């Protein structure tokens with residue numbers, strides 16, 4: 001038996017936060033109303049009730065027109081599709097209805113766009129994350145205090161609503177049974193972010209985001225140069241200077257790696273990914289022969305930072321066998337050394353062309369999904385998050401046209 005409760009929680013919103021929330025909700029409504037208009041008038045005279053179809057048609061445009069995160073744009077579109085769907089069933093029952101219009105100041109948040117705590121919430125807005133404390137009744141037996149403070153109730157999702165000058169969170173909460181894994185149904189659907197590591201680009205994700213290794217390579221060359229010139233002196237003083245130069249440069253680069261790690265996690269969270277997939281770093285030197293010991297150090301540090309920090313966001317970090325990830329075509333699966341030439345990838349079978357590291361990052365994501373599909377019942381829907389689209393386990397991508405971007 002499952003208990004579900006909706007807790008209406010009043011939020012404490014400082015002035016700047018209030019402005020961010022207003023604009024976010026306004027843009028969310030814009031997404032929902034644009035999608036409602038498009039779905040209602042439809043394609044070839046039919047109402048559109050497919051979320052995938054609506055997202056394919058509207059996602060890029062709404063990302064351009066708003067400052068919302070990927071997740072909120074999707075939620076806006078989905079909200080409209082749901083409303084159009086109920087409109088269509090009313091029509092089918094012969095009832096009178098018209099195109100859904102969203103006038104209330106409200107937006108939909110799930111665990112990707114919000115982090116629910118027991119005394120405050122962190123919400124994604126057009127100006128980044130904002131935090132709002134809850135204003136709860138003192139009596140712990142009164143809702144919403146009763147549910148919010150009860151660890152047996154977990155937050156599922158929430159509607160953020162503005163009413164009479166105040167902001168409220170209408171949070172749906174579910175009682176977790178003692179013998180039950182929380183969010184089991186959620187873990188069944190896996191969407192992953194593949195990450196390729198390399199010497200020209202430190203990291204490239206399957207969403208098409210690149211982190212250049214320029215800064216790292218500069219640091220490495222400077223370090224080698226100073227070490228070389230100091231070593232020629234050969235004195236004890238010179239040796240100590242090498243150490244201190246190394247420490248300073250190394251510290252600066254560690255900060256840079258932290259930034260890259262945070263941005264990688266942000267990319268996963270914004271794209272609704274449950275997992276970040278890296279290649280197995282055990283034999284990294286054989287897999288990337290150009291890598292120096294500093295590169296290997298940087299890859300391992302980056303992995304460790306991401307693994308450590310991703311937990312806070314409920315994102316899992318995993319590794320896969322890196323064999324063939326750079327030679328394999330992420331579109332048709334054809335695997336051959338001649339597919340890749342330096343930074344460019346061109347499949348000798350299907351002609352697919354793209355940046356070699358980007359192709360590899362997609363393969364890394366796919367590799368994990370294939371492994372999981374074999375491991376569990378095989379029925380779980382799985383996909384790799386791509387630049388404005390997803391790639392499913394059979395390698396077809398949606399929408400095909402934008403993957404090349």
Ligand SMILES: [Zn+2]
Pocket residue numbers: 329330331332333334347348349350351352
């Ligand atoms: Zn191919």
